[in-house]
Amino acid sequence: MTLTPRARRAPGTAFWVVLGAAAPLIFLGIFFLWPVAAMVGRGVLPDGTLDLTGFGEVLARPRTLRLIGLTLGQASLAALITSVLGVPIAYVLYRLRFRGRRVLRALIVVPFVLPTVVVGVAFRTLLRAGGPLGGLGLDGTFGAIMLALVFFNVAVVTRTVGSAWESLDSRQEEAARVLGASPQRVWWTITLPRLAPSILAAASIVFLFCSTAFGVVLVLGGARFGTIETEIYLLTTQFLDLRAASVLSVTQLVVVVVALAVAGRASRGTATAQRRVAADTSARVLRRADAGAIAVTILVAVFLALPVVTLVVQSLQTPGGWSFDNYRHLAGTGSRNALAVPVWTALGNSLTTALTATLIALAVGLCASVVLSRRPRARRWRRALSGFDAVVMLPLGVSAVTVGFGFLITLNHPPFDLRSSPVLLPIAQAVVAVPLVVRTLLPVLRSIDPRMREAASVLGAGPGRVLADVDLAIVARPLLAASGFAFAVALGEFGATSFLSRPDRPTLPVVIFRLIGLPGGDNYGMALAASVVLAAVTVAIIAAVERLRVGTIGAF
Amino acid sequence: MHTRHKFSSSGGTFRGHPLLRATALVVAAGLALAVAGCSTQPASTASEQTPSTIVLVTHDSFNLSKGTLEEFTKQTGITVEVQAAGDAGELVNKLVLTKDSPLGDVVFGIDNTFASRAVEAGVLEKYSSKDLTAAEDQYLLPKGSGREELTPIDNGDVCVNVDHEWFAKKGLAEPVTLADLIKPEYKNLFVVPAANSSSPGLAFLLATIAAFGETGWEGYWKSLVGNGVKIDGGWDDAYYVDFSGPSSKGDRPLVVSYASSPPFEVPKGSNVAPTGALLDTCFRQTEYAGVIAGTKYPTAAKKLVDFLFSVPVQNDIPENMYVFPVNAKATLPEGWSTYAKIATKPYVVSPSDIDKNRQTWLTQWAAIATP
Numbered sequence: 001m002t003l004t005p006r007a008r009r010a011p012g013t014a015f016w017v018v019l020g021a022a023a024p025l026i027f028l029g030i031f032f033l034w035p036v037a038a039m040v041g042r043g044v045l046p047d048g049t050l051d052l053t054g055f056g057e058v059l060a061r062p063r064t065l066r067l068i069g070l071t072l073g074q075a076s077l078a079a080l081i082t083s084v085l086g087v088p089i090a091y092v093l094y095r096l097r098f099r100g101r102r103v104l105r106a107l108i109v110v111p112f113v114l115p116t117v118v119v120g121v122a123f124r125t126l127l128r129a130g131g132p133l134g135g136l137g138l139d140g141t142f143g144a145i146m147l148a149l150v151f152f153n154v155a156v157v158t159r160t161v162g163s164a165w166e167s168l169d170s171r172q173e174e175a176a177r178v179l180g181a182s183p184q185r186v187w188w189t190i191t192l193p194r195l196a197p198s199i200l201a202a203a204s205i206v207f208l209f210c211s212t213a214f215g216v217v218l219v220l221g222g223a224r225f226g227t228i229e230t231e232i233y234l235l236t237t238q239f240l241d242l243r244a245a246s247v248l249s250v251t252q253l254v255v256v257v258v259a260l261a262v263a264g265r266a267s268r269g270t271a272t273a274q275r276r277v278a279a280d281t282s283a284r285v286l287r288r289a290d291a292g293a294i295a296v297t298i299l300v301a302v303f304l305a306l307p308v309v310t311l312v313v314q315s316l317q318t319p320g321g322w323s324f325d326n327y328r329h330l331a332g333t334g335s336r337n338a339l340a341v342p343v344w345t346a347l348g349n350s351l352t353t354a355l356t357a358t359l360i361a362l363a364v365g366l367c368a369s370v371v372l373s374r375r376p377r378a379r380r381w382r383r384a385l386s387g388f389d390a391v392v393m394l395p396l397g398v399s400a401v402t403v404g405f406g407f408l409i410t411l412n413h414p415p416f417d418l419r420s421s422p423v424l425l426p427i428a429q430a431v432v433a434v435p436l437v438v439r440t441l442l443p444v445l446r447s448i449d450p451r452m453r454e455a456a457s458v459l460g461a462g463p464g465r466v467l468a469d470v471d472l473a474i475v476a477r478p479l480l481a482a483s484g485f486a487f488a489v490a491l492g493e494f495g496a497t498s499f500l501s502r503p504d505r506p507t508l509p510v511v512i513f514r515l516i517g518l519p520g521g522d523n524y525g526m527a528l529a530a531s532v533v534l535a536a537v538t539v540a541i542i543a544a545v546e547r548l549r550v551g552t553i554g555a556f
Numbered sequence: 557m558h559t560r561h562k563f564s565s566s567g568g569t570f571r572g573h574p575l576l577r578a579t580a581l582v583v584a585a586g587l588a589l590a591v592a593g594c595s596t597q598p599a600s601t602a603s604e605q606t607p608s609t610i611v612l613v614t615h616d617s618f619n620l621s622k623g624t625l626e627e628f629t630k631q632t633g634i635t636v637e638v639q640a641a642g643d644a645g646e647l648v649n650k651l652v653l654t655k656d657s658p659l660g661d662v663v664f665g666i667d668n669t670f671a672s673r674a675v676e677a678g679v680l681e682k683y684s685s686k687d688l689t690a691a692e693d694q695y696l697l698p699k700g701s702g703r704e705e706l707t708p709i710d711n712g713d714v715c716v717n718v719d720h721e722w723f724a725k726k727g728l729a730e731p732v733t734l735a736d737l738i739k740p741e742y743k744n745l746f747v748v749p750a751a752n753s754s755s756p757g758l759a760f761l762l763a764t765i766a767a768f769g770e771t772g773w774e775g776y777w778k779s780l781v782g783n784g785v786k787i788d789g790g791w792d793d794a795y796y797v798d799f800s801g802p803s804s805k806g807d808r809p810l811v812v813s814y815a816s817s818p819p820f821e822v823p824k825g826s827n828v829a830p831t832g833a834l835l836d837t838c839f840r841q842t843e844y845a846g847v848i849a850g851t852k853y854p855t856a857a858k859k860l861v862d863f864l865f866s867v868p869v870q871n872d873i874p875e876n877m878y879v880f881p882v883n884a885k886a887t888l889p890e891g892w893s894t895y896a897k898i899a900t901k902p903y904v905v906s907p908s909d910i911d912k913n914r915q916t917w918l919t920q921w922a923a924i925a926t927p
Contacts, residue, residue: 042653117790120789121792121793121796125797125805128797128805130807218750218753218790219788219790219793221789222750222786222788222789222926223750223752223787223788223925224926230753234753234918236649238645238649238752238914238918239914239915239918240649240673241915319802319803319823338619340619405649405653408659409654412657413657419659420637420639420659498616498642499642502639503614514616516792517617517792518878
């Protein structure tokens with residue numbers, strides 16, 4: 001395959017690219033495509049013969065059309081709102097220099113890891129008639145779902161855009177300003193186009209996350225708003241109507257592919273080479289002109305903090321007044337023996353699982369990103385790459401129920417007899433985290449000026465050396481951001497986790513879900529305290545990761 | 557997870573040949589999979605008569621005190637490995653889907669609303685515990701819906717719970733029956749979890765179907781909606797957000813929950829229950845155990861079913877799973893006989909009717925309750 005003029009003459013490159021693509025493809029093939037295909041197969045090939053009549057019938061139901069409409073509407077609106085709000089916050093947190101910005105960057109991820117069922121209850125406590133925000137009349141409405149989706153996903157935009165923005169060389173903007181362009185003009189004609197690939201990447205992730213939202217829709221919509229996801233859950237786990245479920249799974253796949261194609265088309269041409277600099281050199285102190293962005297950041301921060309503070313306050317309330325009792329009880333197994341292990345043990349399980357998942361996701365995601373960042377000349381290779389891109393992103397847009405049930409019917413024979421194996425859990429979490437890693441790294445890798453690689457080759461570097469000294473040196477910083485993010489995703493993942501977690505080794509979100517689902521004594525308070533702990537641990541780890549210095553960036 | 561150290565050594569910074577390193581990681585992950593895959597199958601190497609381990613597949617709420625299952629190991633030399641598989645519906649559907657390569661040897665947690673599906677799909681061996689007596693006859697399923705395949709283990713009622721304190725303060729008489737709930741004096745006081753996303757929600761729908769019949773239940777639900785019933789997504793937000801009880805934040809004094817919920821609301825040192833269950837509004841859920849068809853160890857599996865029905869396990873069930881044991885010889889823990897009441901005439905719908913009509917009923921219900 002042809003990459004760059006220089007690379008074509010280097011014999012080893014094609015081999016490396018194919019190998020780099022093979023690893024993620026094999027991984028996703030075994031742990032995602034095969035299980036999903038098997039589940040869809042059960043629906044459309046009930047007796048070994050292809051039966052596609054379900055498509056016409058299920059898609060013609062008015063209920064199905066309404067669900068598809070709601071899913072698309074909710075996901076696109078959430079993607080739009082989070083993008084509009086997320087970009088100014090990314091600016092404040094990644095381009096401005098002020099005390100505490102690292103802590104804020106870590107704090108903004110808190111919503112992302114909080115268990116939906118707990119946040120759902122926290123939101124409803126605020127919004128219900130008679131609650132502190134009951135006057136808004138949002139309880140059980142589409143607006144409440146939207147608030148929660150924005151709450152959970154704003155961090156996706158902030159971090160994805162922020163990590164690309166912080167290393168963007170600001171001299172172009174400065175030159176334009178010197179030449180007399182207004183700040184608005186600089187933003188619309190220079191900065192925004194440079195950021196567009198990252199914004200679109202983030203928006204497509206949010207879109208996919210929201211199109212498969214489950215708990216949020218159920219708890220905040222008061223069971224009135226179904227989506228494709230809730231319907232697949234109902235059809236598969238309650239009705240065992242695999243025919244209809246597979247129609248909806250295929251619909252989900254189509255939605256994902258179309259969404260990616262639209263995002264891809266929109267970003268085509270925007271992915272231009274950018275000068276990149278060491279992250280901290282581009283940040284500057286606050287100015288009066290930043291007031292707008294800062295105001296948005298403060299407003300969103302208050303909005304994000306409100307349910308979290310509610311949670312913290314409630315976790316400190318006990319029948320006997322204010323106390324840390326709920327936290328003290330975390331060393332135990334809950335009222336009336338609700339849990340198999342103490343909550344702290346579950347936290348340990350969560351951390352080791354999430355760490356393993358992060359490392360898998362980074363390895364797979366890095367391979368995939370490097371391959372995807374190449375720009376082959378031949379049309380068929382470009383097509384192959386965009387197909388590969390879709391495969392990497394699919395896990396975000398396909399139902400955890402379909403994947404989970406798929407695991408059961410595929411990974412049951414050697415060499416993949418993994419159904420009850422503890423390694424399946426980090427793998428499943430990694431499958432969900434890979435798209436985030438790729439979407440964080442790819443915009444940065446694509447913006448590397450090919451001439452830099454050519455220069456390195458001309459100076460005698462082999463393809464491996466070029467990769468190490470150009471691509472990876474530049475991507476090191478975003479890679480750290482991606483690892484923190486992947487870790488948070490793995491830590492908070494619930495859909496696949498609840499499906500695969502073993503009773504003797506439960507993770508923290510599973511334990512929280514169990515505590516809040518059982519009436520009695522301290523269990524509810526413990527669920528709140530455990531959620532606060534989950535959030536605090538996430539913030540601490542992400543902040544620590546962000547503190548790591550990556551020295552290689554200044555090397556070119 | 558002994559491979560973790562290998563992974564972490566290549567975490568932080570990037571030196572050497574990155575792509576090689578990344579590839580090595582993936583290969584290492586693959587190897588780890590293969591190793592772990594081999595090490596989790598101790599059963600397949602053991603002899604057929606006495607396996608070293610048998611697998612008990614359960615619903616998520618399964619829980620016993622530490623040491624209870626170890627008692628089985630002491631008696632038989634067999635270790636029990638528990639695997640949770642979702643709620644009762646997910647559990648049964650997973651068994652049906654994996655019929656060709658069963659998830660385990662024994663299943664616990666199939667309830668009367670899903671029993672029929674499991675039996676018709678042929679995922680259970682014909683065995684019910686030899687220790688059952690006439691005293692447990694009331695819990696047996698009809699023929700063809702599980703009488704020969706399933707052994708009752710526990711049962712619990714789903715009933716409307718009432719906040720006594722709220723009604724006493726208002727000086728309003730508490731409702732007693734399902735029909736009372738549509739009276740104007742109880743307007744906007746009742747909250748239920750949705751029948752299509754919550755298992756107590758489904759149980760309550762079935763209670764109303766049993767009470768008002770195939771032709772009457774839809775009309776009843778229309779009246780409930782007209783009387784301001786609130787439908788929530790799940791049991792937890794109905795109970796904790798909208799119900800007005802002591803551990804809740806809401807303002808509705810009537811909620812669908814379990815008959816075993818009121819004991820947990822009694823404050824420490826008090827003997828007055830602030831909430832109660834309306835015993836004329838209950839649907840009884842009975843949970844069963846059975847031997848999974850295709851098990852390599854039918855003898856051991858039958859022993860485990862018998863063990864789940866035995867008195868030590870039955871005595872351990874209430875405090876761990878919030879339900880009543882079925883074995884007539886079991887004794888209830890302190891407090892249960894006072895605060896946890898059992899309905900004398902719970903509503904009943906036959907398992908085969910439930911299985912046949914589940915989808916239709918839920919679709920009709922959704923059209924009325926969540927338009």
